[in-house]
Amino acid sequence: MENIKLNIEKTLGFISKEKLASYEPKVKACMETLEKGTGLGNDFLGWLHLPSSITQEHLDDLKATAQVLRENCEVVVVAGIGGSYLGARAVIEAMSDSFAWLKEKKAGQPVILFAGHNIGEDYLYELTSYLQDKKFGIINISKSGTTTETALAFRLLKEQCERQRGKEMARKVIVAVTDAKKGAARTTADKEGYKSFIIPDNVGGRFSVLTPVGLLPIAVAGFDIEQLVNGAREMEKVCASENLMENPSALYAATRNELYQNGKKIEILVNFQPKLHYFMEWWKQLFGESEGKDHKGIYPSSVDFSTDLHSMGQWIQEGERTIYETVVSVETPNHELKVPTDAENLDGLNFLAGKRIDEVNKMAELGTQLAHVDGGVPNMRVSVPMLNEFYLGELIYFFEKACGISGYLLEVNPFNQPGVEAYKKNMFALLNKPGYEAESKAIQARLNK
Numbered sequence: 381m382e383n384i385k386l387n388i389e390k391t392l393g394f395i396s397k398e399k400l401a402s403y404e405p406k407v408k409a410c411m412e413t414l415e416k417g418t419g420l421g422n423d424f425l426g427w428l429h430l431p432s433s434i435t436q437e438h439l440d441d442l443k444a445t446a447q448v449l450r451e452n453c454e455v456v457v458v459a460g461i462g463g464s465y466l467g468a469r470a471v472i473e474a475m476s477d478s479f480a481w482l483k484e485k486k487a488g489q490p491v492i493l494f495a496g497h498n499i500g501e502d503y504l505y506e507l508t509s510y511l512q513d514k515k516f517g518i519i520n521i522s523k524s525g526t527t528t529e530t531a532l533a534f535r536l537l538k539e540q541c542e543r544q545r546g547k548e549m550a551r552k553v554i555v556a557v558t559d560a561k562k563g564a565a566r567t568t569a570d571k572e573g574y575k576s577f578i579i580p581d582n583v584g585g586r587f588s589v590l591t592p593v594g595l596l597p598i599a600v601a602g603f604d605i606e607q608l609v610n611g612a613r614e615m616e617k618v619c620a621s622e623n624l625m626e627n628p629s630a631l632y633a634a635t636r637n638e639l640y641q642n643g644k645k646i647e648i649l650v651n652f653q654p655k656l657h658y659f660m661e662w663w664k665q666l667f668g669e670s671e672g673k674d675h676k677g678i679y680p681s682s683v684d685f686s687t688d689l690h691s692m693g694q695w696i697q698e699g700e701r702t703i704y705e706t707v708v709s710v711e712t713p714n715h716e717l718k719v720p721t722d723a724e725n726l727d728g729l730n731f732l733a734g735k736r737i738d739e740v741n742k743m744a745e746l747g748t749q750l751a752h753v754d755g756g757v758p759n760m761r762v763s764v765p766m767l768n769e770f771y772l773g774e775l776i777y778f779f780e781k782a783c784g785i786s787g788y789l790l791e792v793n794p795f796n797q798p799g800v801e802a803y804k805k806n807m808f809a810l811l812n813k814p815g816y817e818a819e820s821k822a823i824q825a826r827l828n829k
């Protein structure tokens with residue numbers, strides 16, 4: 381089976397191949413630091429060999445739990461935010477029929493909804509209203525067990541689930557994925573007797589999609605977590621190579637860092653497959669939260685093409701030349717649809733008649749690549765043979781390994797996120813949270829100056 385492939389040819393007009401080759405010893409050192417656990421953030425390296433360490437027993441436990449939810453729920457709400465949400469949604473959206481949610485509900489195939497990823501009163505009102513006549517379950521996901529957004533949503537949903545389905549059934553269809561020992565989610569799970577899964581201490585949120593954080597919701601959605609893990613295992617092997625040109629993660633990490641050193645401060649991750657939108661969102665957290673430190677780091681952004689060529693295309697073609705693009709390209713669609721002939725041909729498209737729609741998409745991709753490179757935008761391309769669980773697993777590990785190497789090349793700690801605490805402290809102070817009396821007084825004085 382072929383693997384995903386990285387092509388950096390369209391960056392070599394902007395950076396030199398020799399300079400890139402000179403990264404090899406540095407990248408090798410970064411990989412050794414990861415392997416030996418001697419670098420910054422070395423408490424959070426559990427993701428590095430997670431794929432190869434996942435046991436069949438663990439997968440069977442996840443699938444059995446998923447089956448309980450599938451058999452007893454019309455809807456399963458996944459409560460989580462950041463790393464406790466994005467990986468599951470990325471894979472589920474990539475694998476789902478774009479209109480599944482409109483199609484006839486099938487027994488044993490619950491609708492998957494998300495909550496706890498915002499503080500939207502209307503969102504939560506509309507969700508709880510929708511659930512009023514539904515047999516629903518909850519997967520409550522939080523590594524810390526204390527994240528406000530998730531806890532707020534879970535407080536609403538737990539009460540509604542117990543009220544609508546009774547305590548006993550609620551106990552059966554609420555599953556917690558959280559810390560082994562600490563946090564409110566763990567306390568509640570143990571007190572209520574929920575089935576629970578542990579998020580390993582040494583796996584940070586944005587690297588946790590291959591723990592039960594992602595695997596349980598993906599299994600409940602009906603997708604093949606064994607194949608997802610197999611893809612990640614394959615890429616774990618491929619990305620162990622010390623040969624820069626044979627290790628796609630290392631080459632991607634080196635190329636993006638050399639581009640950054642040459643003034644390309646913003647990476648735009650691009651898809652031409654709309655199902656990958658949330659995969660882009662997962663990638664943004666992975667790299668943004670890992671590298672945006674010490675006033676350094678490539679800013680991760682994303683676009684859905686060709687859609688956003690009609691909104692962001694102008695900026696990318698002619699704006700400030702501080703950007704580069706990384707295109708994730710799915711080689712073959714899962715379905716076939718051809719352009720029909722039209723007798724009147726008023727739209728002038730009969731020249732496309734009989735061609736696959738994806739042939740048009742691929743020419744849009746190639747035309748865009750040529751135009752943007754001509755316009756001064758370096759371009760990398762990650763080709764994915766097809767959209768399935770195996771290749772999504774490869775993509776996940778490819779980017780995770782690259783992120784670890786890239787963060788060390790940038791000389792930051794890729795595995796902490798101290799910056800996310802500032803807004804929380806202010807929010808708690810403004811809400812007069814108990815224990816924040818001094819902060820509340822100070823922030824009010826500041827606001828009333």
Ligand SMILES: O=P(O)(O)OC[C@H]1O[C@H](O)[C@H](O)[C@@H](O)[C@@H]1O
Nearest residue numbers: 462463464522523524527585800
């Ligand atoms: O899983 P949790 O502890 O609820 O954290 C959820 C998210 O919120 C935190 O503030 C961090 O930004 C993320 O790295 C994390 O994934």
